[in-house]
């Protein structure tokens with residue numbers, strides 16, 4: 001593949017950058033993602049997933065079935081924060097840093 | 110690749126990489142980093158990556174964190190741009206009753222030289238106009254900031270490789286034996302012999318310890334983070350709970366759950382995190398969330414780092430902690446001193462594994 | 467505020483609708499979610515005639531089939547949540563659905579995921595220029611949005627799908643400069659399509675590929691690479707067919723395991739002869755279960771439908787077995803004849819059910 005060919009259009013990552021990551025022993029889509037941001041754009045890898053697999057295959061000789069699927073994430077497609085929010089202001093597992101400051105006999109521990 | 114090394118580091122997260130890099134500044138040969146997957150597949154790839162000092166308690170632990178934060182500007186000079194920004198940190202509170210707590214925090218920090226200001230509502234809104242106007246106040250410290258964890262580890266690795274450190278990835282350590290004063294480290298690919306062995310297995314530290322019959326009391330604590338699409342820069346500070354990255358994405362979340370090694374995200378926590386976001390910064394309402402991720406914190410049983418020599422085992426070292434991003438430059442520096450000089454410039458006795466005995 | 471239902475179907479495409487018919491017609495309470503505001507999925511913009519459909523359907527055009535599938539559900543109680551989408555799952559396993567105002571949990575007894583397939587991109591220098599689109603996108607523009615996407619087009623790929631789109635573009639007056647295929651032969655199985663193309667004097671370029679595109683702000687020119695030469699053509703539209711691959715996000719969040727079958731589009735969820743994944747109450751249908759022909763896809767909606775009815779005690783074991791056998795027979799008829807390699811791959815996939823290549827994706 002031509003080195004200047006864009007692989008991830010959202011983050012504008014080209015083939016050369018992917019190959020460089022593979023040169024640093026990256027073997028999976030997720031390895032490459034963390035090194036280059038490829039796949040972290042608005043489409044969340046929906047477009048570049050198969051292109052990256054092809055580059056890995058080309059560079060390392062791994063079969064496509066040996067290149068694991070990238071981690072897929074929620075939300076399955078982007079969603080507004082206000083839609084997600086239920087507007088409750090009581091939190092159970094989400095903490096405020098202030099809550100974590102522990103006082104012992106009225107003094108900071 | 111050879112099989113004999115001066116030092117083997119197990120774990121290529123931010124902690125293991127920092128140790129390997131700092132060691133390689135002092136001696137260039139015979140350092141190997143092993144990872145069962147690839148650096149950043151562990152907790153270091155799923156973190157908020159605040160470099161955070163303020164509201165760490167007790168004050169001696171805050172002091173320790175401060176020393177590490179102070180190393181960041183210098184570290185960036187040495188290994189390259191890691192997108193470290195000392196933005197200053199803001200911890201808002203919404204109930205007037207928290208002001209007393211905040212004042213006590215500021216008092217106790219003053220003694221150790223960390224400046225914390227307790228801000229009035231007006232002061233908070235002046236500094237960070239996007240915060241919910243219902244805020245009661247905030248604590249503020251100028252030393253806090255954040256870093257790009259991917260860049261950080263990538264740069265540690267590049268610098269370490271330049272100094273001769275070797276890496277073997279997708280290579281899980283499956284057994285460790287001690288023979289005639291050397292360690293035999295057996296992994297998926299091969300058996301390595303080394304003089305010094307450093308356990309930097311993060312949340313898997315207990316499992317690593319088991320290979321040597323040592324109890325490293327580290328538990329798992331899951332955290333989930335949601336990430337917005339890139340937004341115009343509008344947040345000035347690292348706010349406890351959310352921060353804006355250089356590319357404009359806002360990372361939101363401060364959750365804690367016991368879920369073992371399960372790294373799934375759940376809508377329960379995602380929605381609660383969304384509630385927090387709109388409560389803290391109402392203008393985020395219209396922002397789109399593009400992804401959520403979760404990471405498993407390494408949580409030592411008493412909540413404090415486990416650092417230093419493993420008692421009763423010569424040349425065996427351990428480094429397991431939460432807040433590993435904040436602490437990595439200091440941990441790397443101090444473990445290097447400990448291994449090469451036998452003593453550290455900042456005392457770490459308090460963090461010894463022996464405290465659990 | 468949890469919504470309860472017997473069967474939740476994600477995706478109102480042909481496969482989802484076929485599954486809905488199997489379950490709703492037997493009296494189950496069925497809820498169908500689709501992010502689109504209309505039913506029929508990707509079939510709605512397909513104007514080509516589909517010849518190999520399972521009984522009772524006669525040959526008809528794609529959108530006609532969509533309407534038929536929609537209409538046959540009219541007499542049953544089916545809850546449509548259109549303009550709704552699945553965004554994830556809750557800790558207790560219920561499904562998170564949004565209507566873009568709120569997110570709410572749905573707690574079904576059984577779930578059938580029929581989220582379809584995505585088109586793959588084809589990379590070459592400057593493929594990201596405006597004017598370079600997938601064949602599916604071209605089809606949608608022409609047949610759904612009634613927009614002519616360009617004047618002079620080149621088609622990259624010669625599958626049945628690519629040929630259909632070439633014909634559909636040519637029908638609305640787009641000048642097709644050529645069909646570019648890297649292999650030494652045309653991929654389309656339907657010889658009639660190739661004939662149509664020939665009749666219209668559209669050139670077929672075998673053993674050729676696109677070398678690069680050029681243009682200022684949009685595509686203006688492309689280089690086609692032949693074994694012995696390069697041909698430059700002025701175009702304002704490049705339609706690429708990179709093949710399709712199952713959409714897996716919902717399965718991933720539900721915790722299903724995955725395997726790989728090149729012929730079926732690559733990675734796909736593990737499933738058994740009931741089209742049931744290794745998450746007990748999660749079934750699948752359509753292109754999500756492997757890329758295949760329209761006729762075959764309908765049957766892959768019927769099979770899980772039957773199993774769901776059986777597991778919910780709506781039909782007897784004997785009846786289910788009988789139904790199943792006849793569906794599989796028909797699937798073989800439709801798939802093995804036209805796409806023997808897909809049929810092989812499907813049987814292989816089912817055989818490998820207990821040996822996924824990817825499982826426990828959340829455990830680190």
Ligand SMILES: Cc1cc2nc3c(=O)[nH]c(=O)nc-3n(C[C@H](O)[C@H](O)[C@H](O)COP(=O)(O)OP(=O)(O)OC[C@H]3O[C@@H](n4cnc5c(N)ncnc54)[C@H](O)[C@@H]3O)c2cc1C
Pocket residue numbers: 119120121122123124125126143144145146147148149150151152153154155156157158159160161280281282283309310311312313317331332333334403404405406407428429430431432433434435436
């Ligand atoms: C949601 C969340 C938010 C956080 N926010 C912050 C923050 O804002 N600031 C901060 O400072 N910290 C934060 N943390 C904590 C911080 O991310 C961690 O403390 C840090 O990443 C730990 O680094 P580590 O190198 O110890 O662990 P890891 O990155 O997990 O590295 C350990 C490595 O060891 C390897 N390993 C394990 N066992 C073996 C074996 N047998 N053989 C070979 N290799 C093995 C693993 O593959 C892994 O790569 C957060 C954590 C979470 C989950």
Ligand SMILES: Cc1cc2nc3c(=O)[nH]c(=O)nc-3n(C[C@H](O)[C@H](O)[C@H](O)COP(=O)(O)OP(=O)(O)OC[C@H]3O[C@@H](n4cnc5c(N)ncnc54)[C@H](O)[C@@H]3O)c2cc1C
Pocket residue numbers: 076476477478479480481482499500501502506507508509512550551552553580581582583584585601602603605606627630710713716751752753754759760763
């Ligand atoms: C643009 C396009 C054009 C195509 N044209 C052709 C063609 O000409 N010939 C051909 O043979 N094949 C074509 N296909 C392939 C297509 O997949 C099949 O024709 C057929 O429609 C597959 O049926 P299905 O029921 O499996 O999926 P689909 O028809 O794709 O239906 C899936 C449905 O699921 C919905 N959905 C997906 N995810 C979610 C979610 N998270 N929440 C809610 N709803 C969701 C979608 O909105 C969609 O309506 C095309 C595909 C595309 C994308």
Ligand code: FES
Pocket residue numbers: 007008009010011038039040041042043044045046047048049
């Ligand atoms: S193309 Fe790579 S993230 Fe969208």
